[in-house]
Amino acid sequence: VRDSDERVLAASVSDSARFGALVDRHGPALHAYLARRVRVDVADDLLAETWLAAFTSRTRYDRRRGPVRGWLFGVARYTLMAHLRQQRCASAETAAARSGPVLDEEWAAVDARLDAAAASSDLRAGLAALSPADRELLLLVSWEQLSPIEAAAVQGIPAGTARSRLHRARRVMRDHLATEAGPDAARSSRSSQ
């Protein structure tokens, strides 16, 4: 029986060698999270940054803020956002362009990914219709396969808020995809709400 993430993290405070087990467990998933949003070589670097940040701040983990897995994704998100912000600062010509929401940068990367995958226009339109925070939450659940509680920990919001936002995001996506599926599906979608 393997120890829970929380026990491993707690043990790693006094025995740092224990921390490696978390890398083995969650390293691939964190890398995938990053690689869906930046180039793979950049994801490689950000992965190391993420884990070092997690290691150096492991004593500050607070279980009340969510599961360890959600906390780790939160560290990865923090690292990713800092990277995207820095990239934008380096490329944007005006202060106004540099100060916009960083999640817009993430959306640009996600949109490019959808483009490369020839995603349906309705799928993209549905995602574009979401607020940046709702869209990020949706992707955390869909792509990273986090639970709503874990996704809430990533965004630093209460679990109930995450569930509410997911419900709202799902409804928007359902409407767009039902439109694509045809009038019958659209009616079915509307009647189920």
Added chain:
Amino acid sequence: MTRPRVFDTSRAAWEPLASLRDVPPVEEEVLAGVHAVIGRAAAVERAAGTTPRPVRRRSPRHRTWLAAGALAATITAAAAVVASPWSVQTTAPDVVATGTGPLPEGGPGTAVGSCAYEYNLSALDERAFAFDATVTAIDSGGLFGTNQVTFQVHEWFRGGTEPVVTLDMIPPVEPGDAVSDSRQLTSPSYTVGTRLLVSGEFPQEETSLQEATVWGCGFTRYYDPTTADAWRTALD
């Protein structure tokens, strides 16, 4: 003939999205590199007898080291000063926490510079917020190992009006501290009572100080009247 999609409202509405989640698996050497980084940090921790300071942003020029994968573990300390601030344990200079004293020069190309931007008044003018304030409280419960630092603001140069603000800041360096992030060397030490000139960037929301990033590298520095005048003029 294309088969029409059967829309089942009982299934997750994002299922079509989930089908687009595939990415190449992480390479073994990348994970080995992570283990090496953690191993070095653990060694630093053991040698220092304390938990290393948390890491904040690095410049892109420091990102090349991981390509060497596990070889990074064999980099000599001298080379690592430039190659990776993580792999180095340096000792803080005798920085005083009384609110005075020079800051080491940061910026590209310097030994202590993992700074993306060199401090000058023109670069300062691009920061989203700036103020003159005195530290009134320090709480270690900030995001990812940072401190939550509360300021009594004497003057806002840009980006706010609140008389009291609390921001996440990288922990201060104290004389003899083990430093795991070279940017700590380009940030002022501080304690309750230290008067600082602080600047930085807002997070995702354009004007929110919550989770704002306080910039080091000279963009946050000890207060003195002359510098405050220069900030006031530059940020006007």
